[in-house]
Amino acid sequence: MKSITRKEELVMLSILNLQENAYLIAIQGYLSQVTGKKTSLTSAHLPLSRLEKNGYIESKFGEATAVRGGRRKKIYNMTKLGLEALHEYKKISDELWENYLKLATQ
Amino acid sequence: MKKKSRPPKIFTLMLQRFVPFRDQESLLGDFEEMYHLIAEEKGKTRALFWYGLHIIKLIPSFISNTIIWSLIMFKNYLKITFRNIKSHKGFSLINISGLALGMACTILILLWVQYELSFDRFHENADKLYQAVYKFEDQEVYGRYLPGPLAALLKDEYPDIIDSTSYKPWEKKISFGVKSFFGTGSYIDPSFFEMFYFPFAKGDPNTAFSDPFSVVITENLANKFFGNEDPLGKTLTYYAHSQGIDLNVTGVIKNIAQNSHIQFDFLIPYEIGYQWMKTWRNNAVHTYVLLREESNWQDVSKKISGVLNKHIPNSNVKANLYLHPLKKIHLFGLEGGGLITYVYIFSVMALVILLIACINFMNLSTARSEKRFKEIGIKKVVGSSRMQLIKQFLSESILLSLLALFLATLIVKLLLPYINAMLGVELKLNYSLVFILSLFGMALLTGIASGSYPAFFLSSFHPAAILKGQLSSMIILKRKGGQKSTVSQRGSFLRKFLVVAQFSLSIFFIICVMGIHKQLNYIRNRDLGFDKEHVLVLQVTGELKQKSQIIKNELLKNPDIQNVTFSAYSLTDWESSVSGRDLDWTGRKIDRDFLIGNNYVDYDYLKTFNMKMAEGRFFSKEFATDASDACVVNEAAVEATGMKEPIGKKIVWSSGSQNENRRTIVGVIKDFNTQSLHQEIRPFALMPIENILQYMSNYMCIKLKSDDIPRSLKLIESKIKEFVPDDPFIYHFLDEKINSIYHTEQLTGKLTRFITFLAIFISCLGLFGLASFSVERRTKEIGVRKVLGASVSKIILLLTKDFSKWIFLANIIAWPTAWFAMNRWLQNFAYRTDIGIWIFIFSTSLAFIIALLIVSYQSIRAALANPVDSLRYE
Known part of the structure; x- marks a missing residue:
């Protein structure tokens, strides 16, 4: 399984949290809000397209709004593969945390 | 709700261009949404700035994407091209070799043109050097020989003229001990060395002629006389006058480039020339002048026009002096015309040959591309855009023409020694950047010109029509007037038009070649009023x-x-x-x-x-x-x-x-x-x-x-x-000398013959390809006809009838144009032959015979074939 980056992890978690509204602007806004740092549109798009290419996420067209000039949104969704990768990532970092905490309390 | 202002359309269009195609819609939407968000939060200007910035940000990735994709597609085109070449070996051979021949011919002619245009340009002062010449006031009589004292006078009296020299070429004997040699010795003023660029290999140009009894020789002559010894200080004997005079070798000039109209073996000071050269009465020498940088030669010409009339004693000669630019001497005759006419004619011919080759290429590729309808149809169905198809066809034809270019340079390289020997010139393939670039430019142009028809025409159809049409071989297109025509009809109309154009040109060439040949023969056999056969001419020393x-x-x-x-x-x-x-x-x-x-x-x-x-x-x-x-x-x-x-x-x-x-x-x-x-x-x-x-x-x-x-x-x-x-025994025959007067004409004759042969050959290649193609397409029809009882001769007639019609049309176009062109050329001669109807009839029959031979070869093969073979799978 290909490893994922921190950025990709954050993007995927955003998708999960945003549920049916996970499109680029929403993800970017959510990321900025959570991290407290300004995330640009392009830096949000880059991990998205990589994840989609690797099959971790999939996309479908959503509604078209006037504010978008009548263009449809591209709504992202996690795939099974993506979820597995996310769990794997969490498992590894949890393990590392646990080990560290054990050492710290001793 | 108040309608929000949208981002400027032009920006959006640019974004659309740069955004990856796959995500185009959603991304543009995202950009616009973001624009509005920023506009609400920070104002419209900031939003606009952000929007614009992203266009710029997208450019690099867009460029790299384009390159990557076009490379991938190009690899694909390359593959298809080579597969096509492989699967139609005969066709490709005809196609490429025809184009290569045409290109080779064009390259050769361009080399020659370049050579002729390069004459006398190697002098540093070439732009400011002029020859003084004259024209009679009331007659079209021009002359280059002028009185000896003129050069000095022009320099002294006219401030525009910085320097001047007399120049008198003279075929004379010069010897060193027992070795002697007839060569062109020229009388010059010492300023000659400063005006013209003839670098010294040995000796000093400034002091070479300080003593009048000096001679400057070329490296060639030095080698002949002295071999490896140092020639400086040796004494040569020069036999212009009845007794020889001894001259001291004071300099050796590097061999003169062939593209110089001034050619000599040795140079002698004008001071020791004949007395009669130095009088105003005799028109004996050429005069060259060097103008001041800022002087205008036309003005100077006006100023000096009366000099001859003023200074020649007994001044009833009315001859106007004027200047003729050095760079024009080789190409432009004083009377007008000159070699430049041939430079023009042959440049046009080079283009025409290339055109014929292109037509061939175009013809064969259109003919063949109809067989590729299925490929185009499938490609379209799978989703290739029209642009991509155009790109594919264009890159295919450009690739083929590059291949042809490669072959053409090989041909030129092989032929060059023979051509040089035949024409008596020194053409070289130089690999300068400009030359290589222009060759590539030529190949590119050829590729685009010949690939554009199949590219734009065939890519324009609806895929369903193509795929269906492939089965019935009839695609019905609606034309403007509601008239209906089929693709194959339209394609074949174009092909026929091109064949007509090709054959018109070929017939035109044949007529011209025969006309030139006839005139040259006329000149050779004309009664000159004296007997030129078996007369030996010797110089007496x-x-x-x-x-x-x-x-x-x-x-x-x-x-x-x-x-x-x-x-x-x-x-x-x-x-x-x-x-x-x-x-x-x-x-x-x-x-x-x-x-x-x-x-x-x-x-x-x-x-x-x-x-x-x-x-x-x-x-x-x-x-x-x-x-x-x-x-x-x-x-x-x-x-x-x-x-x-x-x-x-x-x-x-x-x-x-x-x-x-x-x-x-x-x-x-x-x-x-x-x-x-x-x-x-x-x-x-x-x-x-x-x-x-x-x-x-x-x-x-x-x-x-x-x-x-x-x-x-x-x-x-x-x-x-x-x-x-x-003394060496040097002689020439009178008839050879007389024939050499028509050197340019003979050169033209030879070149046109060569070009005509090529034109016909290339046209024939094209016709051969076309004929075999059309026969191949009608194999089934022929099979059915045979089964139903058509005779072999009827089938041959059927197949050849069409072509002969078009060749007939080509004749109608070629006759008047060729007649006109030949008449213009013959105007150059005071004594000329008639063109005569026979030349026309002969060239027409020649074209017919060649075309019929080619077409009937294919037809007979098709007609004799067993119909079972062609109908077996039906």
Whole structure:
């Protein structure tokens, strides 16, 4: 399984949290809000397209709004593969945390 | 809700261009949404700035994406191209080789054009160097020979002229000990070395001519005389005058490039030239001047125009001096025309050949691309855009033309030595950047021109129509007028049009070649008024001159030699002439100026050349007074002077001057044509050379009797060696010399023949390909016809009928254009042949026969084939 980056992890978690509204602007806004740092549109798009290419996420067209000039949104969704990768990532970092905490309390 | 202002349309369009295609819609939407968010939060300007910034940000990735994709697609096109070449080997061979031949021909012609245009450009001052020339005021008579003192005068009196030099080329003998050599020696002023760029290999140009008895030689001559020894300081003997003079070698000039109109073997100071070169009376030397950087040559021409009339004594000569740019001397004749005409003609021909080759290429690819409908259809269905199809076809044809270019350069490389030998030039393939780029440019253009039809036409159809059409081979298209036509009809119309164009050009060429050939033949066989066959011409040098009578008698003893005659000037060159204004004769009335050529000849001149008298007699030994008193003029001279009864009239040469020469006309000789047949016969006078003028016997002409030329030559050589054992035996035959006058015409003849052959060959290749294609397409039809009982001859007729119709049309187009072109060319000649209808008929039949042979070969093969083979799978 290909490893994922921190950025990709954050993007995927955003998708999960945003549920049916996970499109680029929403993800970017959510990321900025959570991290407290300004995330640009392009830096949000880059991990998205990589994840989609690797099959971790999939996309479908959503509604078209006037504010978008009548263009449809591209709504992202996690795939099974993506979820597995996310769990794997969490498992590894949890393990590392646990080990560290054990050492710290001793 | 108030409608929000949207981002500017032009920005959006640009974004759309740069955004990856797959995510185009959603991303553009995202951008617009973001724009509105920013606009609400921070104002419209910031939003606009953000929007614009993202366009710029997207450019790099867009570019790299484009490159990557086009590379991937290009790999695909390459693959398809090579598969196509492989699967249609015959077609591809015809296609590529035809194009390669056409390109090779074009490259060769362009090399030649480049060579001709490069003449005299290597001088650093080339832009500021001019030759002084003159034109008669009231006549179209031009001249390059001017009085010797002119050069110095121009430099002294006109501040625009910085420097000037006289230049007098002169074919003379020069020797070192026992080695001797006939070469072009030129009298020059020392300023020559500064004006022209002829770098010294040895010696110093500044001091080379400080002593007048000096000579500067070329490396070639130095090698001949001295081998590896140092030539500086050696003494050469120069035989211009009756006695040789010793000259000190003071410099060696690097060999002169071929693309220089100034060619010499050695240079001698003008100071030691003949006295007569230095008078205003004689037009003896060329004059070159160097202008100041800021001077305008046309203005200078106006300023100097009256110089000749002012300074020539007895100033009734009305000749205007003017300047002729150095860079134009080789290409532009003073009378207009010149080699430049041929440069133009051949440049056009090069383009035409390329065009024919392109047509071929286009023809064959369109013919074949109809077979590729299925490929196009499938591609379209799978989702390739029209642009991609156009790109594919264009890159395919460009690839093929690059391949052809590669072959063409190979062909040129192989052919170049032969071409150089044939044309007597020194063409080289130079690999300069400009040259290579222009070759690639040519290949690119050819590729685009020949690939554009299939690219744009075939990619325009609806995929369903193509795929269905492939089955029925009929695609119905709606034309504007509601008229219906099929793709194959439209394609074949274009193909036929192209075949007609090709054959029109080929027939045009055939007619031109035959016309040129006929005129050249006419020139060769025209009665020139004298006998030019078997006449040997030799230059007479020092000692031989004094013994001319003795050697003449010696030679005449031999039965092989019919006649021997001496003359002052060569028969073929217009070496000496006098203005009609300097002439006086009994009953002179008219004031029109003309030039009258003259020559001093001995009593046997008439007999040797078998010239005929129109009136009176030729001078002879029997009349004692002839030597000092008689002269003979030609019919043209009688006409020019307007004499009624010329015999017995007195004629005074150089009237008014001290050396007045008064003579009686004893006879009128029939016009004889020693000059190029471009010009009318000019007035001419002959005077006896006997007695006092013995020293002027510069040329000896020997008329041979036998056909065993080598034996006679050996004999003459041995006789002459008895008198002058050290001199090389150098001679030429009169007829060869006369033919060489038409060098340019013969060159044109050769080149056009070569080009025509190529044009026909390429056209035939195209026709062959087309014929085999159309036969192949109709295999089934032929099979059905045969099964139903059609005879072989009927099928052949069916298949050839179509082509002959179009070739007939090509004839109709070619005839008038060729007639017009030939007439224009023939206008150059004062004496010309008719073109004649036979040339047209012959070229038409030739074109027909060739075309029919090609087409019927294919047809017969198809007609004889067993119908079972073609119908088996139906």
